[in-house]
Amino acid sequence: MKTSLLDLLVCPLCLPREIALTAVITAERGGDIGEGALTCPGCGGSYPVREGIAFLDPAARMETKPPSKYETAPVVSSYLWSHYGDILGDPEASSAYAEWAGLVSGGSGAVLDIGSAVGRFAFEMSRTHDFAVGIDNSVAFIRAARELLVRGRKAVALREEGLLTREETVVLPGQWRTDRVEFIVADALALPFRSGSFAAAASLNIADKVPLPLQHLREANRVTRDREAQFLLSDPFSWSDEVARPEDWLGGTATGLYAGRGLDNIAALLAGKDRLLMPPWRVAGRGSAWWKIRTHVNHFELIRSCFVKAER
C-alpha cells in the first residue's frame, strides 16, 4: 500500500469516531508498504498489510466473513475479461467502464471506487484525477488489481468451454498512471477513510450487493467532499433477499419507505430527501450503460446498469 494513503485512513471499527491509524512498517520500497500493520490507538485493533495489500475490512480481520463467489478463480477471470476485454482485443468487449469514466469530469483531488473489483474504473480515474483508490472486500479481486498495478500485467485463464481455458495476458497501456492508484481490502459499509477525503466517489453495480444499501450511500456521502464533489452510482437493481432484507432495499417493493424504483429513490435521497445524505446533491444526469460479464466463450450476461450522476 502506498504510504501517501496513510493520511486518509481511519479505523473502520471505531466509526463514526474518526481515529487515525498508526503504521508499523516492516518492509517498504519506494513509498510502497510491503509488510506491516496499521493499528488503532482508540480500540487497539490492528490491520495487517501483507504482500502490499492492506486489510482494512473488519469482517476479514475477525474472520466472520462467509465465503463469497467473488473470491473464486472463474469469477476473477470473468471480471478481468469484463474490465479489460478491450485491452485483450476482444470484439465482444463491454464499453461500460469507458462510458462510466466519461461521466466523471476530471479535476483535482482523489477518487474512490467502492467495490472496485479488479480495478478498471480506478485506473480510468487515475488518468483524469490526482489519485484513485479502489476498495473491495474480495481479497481475490484486490490481489488481481494490485498485481496489475505493480507488474503492469496479469495472466488470465479465460474459460472456453467446460474445463478448457485460453491463456491471455492483460497488459496495461504504458500511459496509464499506476503511480496514482491504490487498491485496499475494505468494507463499503465502514469505509476506512476520513470524512471529505474524496473529490468523487463511484458505486458501480454494488448497491444491490450489500446487506445495507442505505448505509453504503451514507458512507459514500461521508467520505466525499461537501463542495466541488461528484458521485456516480450505477446499478442493475437486481435486489435479492439472499443479500439484503427486502425492507432494506432501496427499491423494488410495492410498499415501505423505498417503494418503487431504486434509481428514483436514490436520486431523491441524493437530492436531500429526509436529509439523510447531506449536504444535498444536485442530480446532473440519469441514464444506463450496457455492462457485460463473460462466463465462457459462448455465454455472456448482458446487464442494463442504470446510473445517476450527482454533483454538489
Ligand SMILES: C[S@@+](CC[C@H](N)C(=O)[O-])C[C@H]1O[C@@H](n2cnc3c(N)ncnc32)[C@H](O)[C@@H]1O
Ligand atoms: C457486481 S460486482 C461489481 C464490481 C465493479 N464495481 C464493476 O462494476 O465491475 C460487486 C462488487 O462489490 C464487492 N462487494 C460486495 N459487498 C461489498 C462490501 N460490503 N464491501 C466492499 N465490496 C463489496 C464485490 O466483491 C464485487 O467486487
